[in-house]
Amino acid sequence: MSIDVIVIGSGIGGLTAAALLARYGKRVLVCESHAIAGGAAHSFKRRGFEFDSGPSFYCGLGNQRPSLNPLRQVLDALGESLQVVPYDPMGHYHFPDGTFPVYSDASRYREAVAQITPTGARELEQFEKRL
Structure with a gap:
């Protein structure tokens, strides 16, 4: 079997590159020195507990x-x-002096800002319009 591309490392970047190359017809070999693929995006167990060590x-x-x-x-x-x-x-x-919720819904986020600072909410709206 011939190989078109060798990817060194199976972290998020390496796996992404390899998957895209393969998707577009390249024969790819991924080489990884660690026992588990995924780079920092894996988990480990200690004393009966499992911990995510990568992005969550x-x-x-x-x-x-x-x-x-x-x-x-x-x-x-x-x-x-x-x-x-x-x-x-x-x-x-x-x-x-308290906590501030971060909403993914833009209108809810603006409402939360307005509860703390109406001026800040207007400034945020002007900033968003400029974007």
Whole structure:
């Protein structure tokens, strides 16, 4: 068997490159020195507990198209899908005098900003219009 491309490393970048090359007809060999493929995106077990050591939070993987998320674009090019679990708020900023929810829905996010600073909400709206 002849090989067109050798990819060194099976991290997110290496696997992405290899998958796209294979998708477009190249014969690819991925070489990895670690016992588990995936680079930092894997898990490990200690004392009966399993820990994720890689990324665990991704935005922009839902069904909205076109997506600006590079991972979503690669998955689309490969014809792959993921089970996506949406959640909102996506997280919270913690401050000495309270927390601030970070919503993925832009209108909910603006409402949360307006509750803290109406002036800031107007400035955010002006900024978004300039974008």
